[in-house]
Amino acid sequence: MSIRFRSPAQRAYTWRVGLAMGVYLVSLPAAVQFVGKGHVPHDSPLAWLLALIPGIAVSGVFWAYGKMLLEESxxxxxxxxxxxxxxxxxxxxxxxxxxxxxxxxxxxxxxxxxxxxxxxxxxxxxxxxxxxxxxxxxxxxxx
CATH class of the missing domain: 1.10.287 (Helix Hairpins)
Known part of the structure:
Protein backbone atom coordinates (compact mmCIF):
# COMPACT_ATOMS: atom_id res chain seq x y z
CA MET A 1 0.00 0.00 0.00
CA SER A 2 1.44 3.36 -0.95
CA ILE A 3 0.50 6.79 0.33
CA ARG A 4 -0.58 9.21 -2.35
CA PHE A 5 -0.48 12.83 -1.32
CA ARG A 6 -2.91 15.35 -2.66
CA SER A 7 -0.33 17.24 -4.69
CA PRO A 8 3.15 17.07 -6.18
CA ALA A 9 4.12 19.96 -3.85
CA GLN A 10 3.34 17.82 -0.81
CA ARG A 11 5.28 14.89 -2.27
CA ALA A 12 8.33 17.12 -2.87
CA TYR A 13 7.96 18.51 0.66
CA THR A 14 8.05 15.01 2.09
CA TRP A 15 11.28 14.20 0.24
CA ARG A 16 12.89 17.49 1.29
CA VAL A 17 11.96 17.00 4.93
CA GLY A 18 13.23 13.41 4.78
CA LEU A 19 16.57 14.63 3.46
CA ALA A 20 16.83 17.40 6.07
CA MET A 21 15.96 14.99 8.88
CA GLY A 22 18.48 12.47 7.54
CA VAL A 23 21.20 15.11 7.78
CA TYR A 24 19.96 16.02 11.27
CA LEU A 25 19.96 12.42 12.47
CA VAL A 26 23.54 11.93 11.30
CA SER A 27 24.93 15.33 12.33
CA LEU A 28 23.46 15.63 15.83
CA PRO A 29 25.12 12.50 17.29
CA ALA A 30 28.37 13.53 15.59
CA ALA A 31 28.19 17.00 17.15
CA VAL A 32 27.36 15.56 20.58
CA GLN A 33 30.17 13.02 20.34
CA PHE A 34 32.91 15.29 19.02
CA VAL A 35 32.00 18.78 20.26
CA GLY A 36 29.81 18.02 23.26
CA LYS A 37 32.26 15.53 24.75
CA GLY A 38 35.28 17.73 24.05
CA HIS A 39 36.98 15.58 21.40
CA VAL A 40 37.20 18.66 19.16
CA PRO A 41 38.45 21.94 20.68
CA HIS A 42 35.61 24.44 21.07
CA ASP A 43 37.62 27.21 19.46
CA SER A 44 38.22 25.26 16.24
CA PRO A 45 36.36 25.83 12.95
CA LEU A 46 35.48 22.11 12.93
CA ALA A 47 33.62 22.50 16.25
CA TRP A 48 31.63 25.38 14.81
CA LEU A 49 30.82 23.43 11.66
CA LEU A 50 29.73 20.33 13.58
CA ALA A 51 27.59 22.43 15.93
CA LEU A 52 25.95 24.36 13.09
CA ILE A 53 24.95 21.45 10.85
CA PRO A 54 22.04 20.11 13.00
CA GLY A 55 20.53 23.60 13.21
CA ILE A 56 20.94 24.14 9.49
CA ALA A 57 19.23 20.78 8.89
CA VAL A 58 16.23 21.78 11.02
CA SER A 59 16.16 25.11 9.17
CA GLY A 60 15.87 23.03 6.01
CA VAL A 61 12.47 21.84 7.24
CA PHE A 62 11.29 25.45 7.50
CA TRP A 63 12.60 26.09 3.99
CA ALA A 64 10.84 22.94 2.72
CA TYR A 65 7.54 24.11 4.23
CA GLY A 66 7.85 27.54 2.60
CA LYS A 67 8.82 25.95 -0.72
CA MET A 68 5.77 23.69 -0.51
CA LEU A 69 3.56 26.73 0.00
CA LEU A 70 5.05 28.37 -3.09
CA GLU A 71 4.72 25.23 -5.21
CA GLU A 72 1.19 24.29 -4.15
CA SER A 73 -1.06 24.99 -7.13
Missing part, protein backbone atom coordinates in the same frame (compact mmCIF):
# COMPACT_ATOMS: atom_id res chain seq x y z
CA UNK A 74 -4.37 24.29 -5.38
CA UNK A 75 -5.47 27.51 -3.68
CA UNK A 76 -7.57 25.75 -1.05
CA UNK A 77 -4.70 23.42 -0.10
CA UNK A 78 -2.35 26.40 0.07
CA UNK A 79 -4.80 28.26 2.32
CA UNK A 80 -5.01 25.25 4.66
CA UNK A 81 -1.23 25.10 4.99
CA UNK A 82 -0.86 28.86 5.42
CA UNK A 83 -3.54 28.76 8.10
CA UNK A 84 -1.78 25.84 9.78
CA UNK A 85 1.56 27.66 9.78
CA UNK A 86 0.00 30.88 11.11
CA UNK A 87 -1.56 28.95 13.97
CA UNK A 88 1.80 27.26 14.63
CA UNK A 89 3.57 30.62 14.62
CA UNK A 90 1.03 32.26 16.95
CA UNK A 91 1.13 29.24 19.27
CA UNK A 92 4.93 29.35 19.40
CA UNK A 93 5.22 33.11 19.84
CA UNK A 94 2.63 33.13 22.63
CA UNK A 95 4.36 30.37 24.58
CA UNK A 96 7.91 31.70 24.21
CA UNK A 97 6.84 35.26 25.04
CA UNK A 98 5.01 34.19 28.21
CA UNK A 99 7.87 31.88 29.18
CA UNK A 100 10.38 34.66 28.51
CA UNK A 101 8.64 36.94 30.99
CA UNK A 102 8.45 34.16 33.57
CA UNK A 103 12.17 33.47 33.07
CA UNK A 104 13.02 37.17 33.23
CA UNK A 105 11.40 37.40 36.67
CA UNK A 106 13.18 34.27 37.90
CA UNK A 107 10.02 32.18 38.16
CA UNK A 108 11.13 29.42 35.78
CA UNK A 109 14.48 28.07 34.61
CA UNK A 110 16.21 28.71 31.32
CA UNK A 111 15.34 26.57 28.29
CA UNK A 112 17.65 26.28 25.26
CA UNK A 113 16.49 28.35 22.29
CA UNK A 114 16.37 25.46 19.82
CA UNK A 115 13.24 24.20 21.57
CA UNK A 116 11.37 27.04 19.85
CA UNK A 117 11.52 24.94 16.67
CA UNK A 118 10.06 21.98 18.56
CA UNK A 119 7.19 24.18 19.73
CA UNK A 120 6.57 25.33 16.15
CA UNK A 121 6.38 21.74 14.95
CA UNK A 122 3.92 20.97 17.76
CA UNK A 123 2.04 24.09 16.67
CA UNK A 124 1.75 22.66 13.16
CA UNK A 125 -0.05 19.73 14.73
CA UNK A 126 -2.32 22.14 16.62
CA UNK A 127 -2.96 24.00 13.36
CA UNK A 128 -3.80 20.77 11.57
CA UNK A 129 -6.22 19.88 14.37
CA UNK A 130 -7.86 23.30 14.17
CA UNK A 131 -8.22 22.87 10.40
CA UNK A 132 -9.75 19.41 10.90
CA UNK A 133 -12.21 20.62 13.54
CA UNK A 134 -13.26 23.80 11.75
CA UNK A 135 -12.93 22.89 8.06
CA UNK A 136 -13.09 19.09 8.08
CA UNK A 137 -9.61 18.53 6.66
CA UNK A 138 -6.00 19.01 7.66
CA UNK A 139 -4.75 19.54 4.12
CA UNK A 140 -2.46 16.54 4.50
CA UNK A 141 -5.19 13.94 4.10
CA UNK A 142 -4.25 11.15 1.75
CA UNK A 143 -6.51 10.11 -1.11
Missing amino acids: DEYQRMLHVRQSLIATGFTLAIVTIYGFLENFGLVGHIDAFYVAVLWFIGLGVGGLVNRLTLGTTGWDCR
Whole structure:
Protein backbone atom coordinates (compact mmCIF):
# COMPACT_ATOMS: atom_id res chain seq x y z
CA MET A 1 0.00 0.00 0.00
CA SER A 2 1.44 3.36 -0.95
CA ILE A 3 0.50 6.79 0.33
CA ARG A 4 -0.58 9.21 -2.35
CA PHE A 5 -0.48 12.83 -1.32
CA ARG A 6 -2.91 15.35 -2.66
CA SER A 7 -0.33 17.24 -4.69
CA PRO A 8 3.15 17.07 -6.18
CA ALA A 9 4.12 19.96 -3.85
CA GLN A 10 3.34 17.82 -0.81
CA ARG A 11 5.28 14.89 -2.27
CA ALA A 12 8.33 17.12 -2.87
CA TYR A 13 7.96 18.51 0.66
CA THR A 14 8.05 15.01 2.09
CA TRP A 15 11.28 14.20 0.24
CA ARG A 16 12.89 17.49 1.29
CA VAL A 17 11.96 17.00 4.93
CA GLY A 18 13.23 13.41 4.78
CA LEU A 19 16.57 14.63 3.46
CA ALA A 20 16.83 17.40 6.07
CA MET A 21 15.96 14.99 8.88
CA GLY A 22 18.48 12.47 7.54
CA VAL A 23 21.20 15.11 7.78
CA TYR A 24 19.96 16.02 11.27
CA LEU A 25 19.96 12.42 12.47
CA VAL A 26 23.54 11.93 11.30
CA SER A 27 24.93 15.33 12.33
CA LEU A 28 23.46 15.63 15.83
CA PRO A 29 25.12 12.50 17.29
CA ALA A 30 28.37 13.53 15.59
CA ALA A 31 28.19 17.00 17.15
CA VAL A 32 27.36 15.56 20.58
CA GLN A 33 30.17 13.02 20.34
CA PHE A 34 32.91 15.29 19.02
CA VAL A 35 32.00 18.78 20.26
CA GLY A 36 29.81 18.02 23.26
CA LYS A 37 32.26 15.53 24.75
CA GLY A 38 35.28 17.73 24.05
CA HIS A 39 36.98 15.58 21.40
CA VAL A 40 37.20 18.66 19.16
CA PRO A 41 38.45 21.94 20.68
CA HIS A 42 35.61 24.44 21.07
CA ASP A 43 37.62 27.21 19.46
CA SER A 44 38.22 25.26 16.24
CA PRO A 45 36.36 25.83 12.95
CA LEU A 46 35.48 22.11 12.93
CA ALA A 47 33.62 22.50 16.25
CA TRP A 48 31.63 25.38 14.81
CA LEU A 49 30.82 23.43 11.66
CA LEU A 50 29.73 20.33 13.58
CA ALA A 51 27.59 22.43 15.93
CA LEU A 52 25.95 24.36 13.09
CA ILE A 53 24.95 21.45 10.85
CA PRO A 54 22.04 20.11 13.00
CA GLY A 55 20.53 23.60 13.21
CA ILE A 56 20.94 24.14 9.49
CA ALA A 57 19.23 20.78 8.89
CA VAL A 58 16.23 21.78 11.02
CA SER A 59 16.16 25.11 9.17
CA GLY A 60 15.87 23.03 6.01
CA VAL A 61 12.47 21.84 7.24
CA PHE A 62 11.29 25.45 7.50
CA TRP A 63 12.60 26.09 3.99
CA ALA A 64 10.84 22.94 2.72
CA TYR A 65 7.54 24.11 4.23
CA GLY A 66 7.85 27.54 2.60
CA LYS A 67 8.82 25.95 -0.72
CA MET A 68 5.77 23.69 -0.51
CA LEU A 69 3.56 26.73 0.00
CA LEU A 70 5.05 28.37 -3.09
CA GLU A 71 4.72 25.23 -5.21
CA GLU A 72 1.19 24.29 -4.15
CA SER A 73 -1.06 24.99 -7.13
CA ASP A 74 -4.37 24.29 -5.38
CA GLU A 75 -5.47 27.51 -3.68
CA TYR A 76 -7.57 25.75 -1.05
CA GLN A 77 -4.70 23.42 -0.10
CA ARG A 78 -2.35 26.40 0.07
CA MET A 79 -4.80 28.26 2.32
CA LEU A 80 -5.01 25.25 4.66
CA HIS A 81 -1.23 25.10 4.99
CA VAL A 82 -0.86 28.86 5.42
CA ARG A 83 -3.54 28.76 8.10
CA GLN A 84 -1.78 25.84 9.78
CA SER A 85 1.56 27.66 9.78
CA LEU A 86 0.00 30.88 11.11
CA ILE A 87 -1.56 28.95 13.97
CA ALA A 88 1.80 27.26 14.63
CA THR A 89 3.57 30.62 14.62
CA GLY A 90 1.03 32.26 16.95
CA PHE A 91 1.13 29.24 19.27
CA THR A 92 4.93 29.35 19.40
CA LEU A 93 5.22 33.11 19.84
CA ALA A 94 2.63 33.13 22.63
CA ILE A 95 4.36 30.37 24.58
CA VAL A 96 7.91 31.70 24.21
CA THR A 97 6.84 35.26 25.04
CA ILE A 98 5.01 34.19 28.21
CA TYR A 99 7.87 31.88 29.18
CA GLY A 100 10.38 34.66 28.51
CA PHE A 101 8.64 36.94 30.99
CA LEU A 102 8.45 34.16 33.57
CA GLU A 103 12.17 33.47 33.07
CA ASN A 104 13.02 37.17 33.23
CA PHE A 105 11.40 37.40 36.67
CA GLY A 106 13.18 34.27 37.90
CA LEU A 107 10.02 32.18 38.16
CA VAL A 108 11.13 29.42 35.78
CA GLY A 109 14.48 28.07 34.61
CA HIS A 110 16.21 28.71 31.32
CA ILE A 111 15.34 26.57 28.29
CA ASP A 112 17.65 26.28 25.26
CA ALA A 113 16.49 28.35 22.29
CA PHE A 114 16.37 25.46 19.82
CA TYR A 115 13.24 24.20 21.57
CA VAL A 116 11.37 27.04 19.85
CA ALA A 117 11.52 24.94 16.67
CA VAL A 118 10.06 21.98 18.56
CA LEU A 119 7.19 24.18 19.73
CA TRP A 120 6.57 25.33 16.15
CA PHE A 121 6.38 21.74 14.95
CA ILE A 122 3.92 20.97 17.76
CA GLY A 123 2.04 24.09 16.67
CA LEU A 124 1.75 22.66 13.16
CA GLY A 125 -0.05 19.73 14.73
CA VAL A 126 -2.32 22.14 16.62
CA GLY A 127 -2.96 24.00 13.36
CA GLY A 128 -3.80 20.77 11.57
CA LEU A 129 -6.22 19.88 14.37
CA VAL A 130 -7.86 23.30 14.17
CA ASN A 131 -8.22 22.87 10.40
CA ARG A 132 -9.75 19.41 10.90
CA LEU A 133 -12.21 20.62 13.54
CA THR A 134 -13.26 23.80 11.75
CA LEU A 135 -12.93 22.89 8.06
CA GLY A 136 -13.09 19.09 8.08
CA THR A 137 -9.61 18.53 6.66
CA THR A 138 -6.00 19.01 7.66
CA GLY A 139 -4.75 19.54 4.12
CA TRP A 140 -2.46 16.54 4.50
CA ASP A 141 -5.19 13.94 4.10
CA CYS A 142 -4.25 11.15 1.75
CA ARG A 143 -6.51 10.11 -1.11
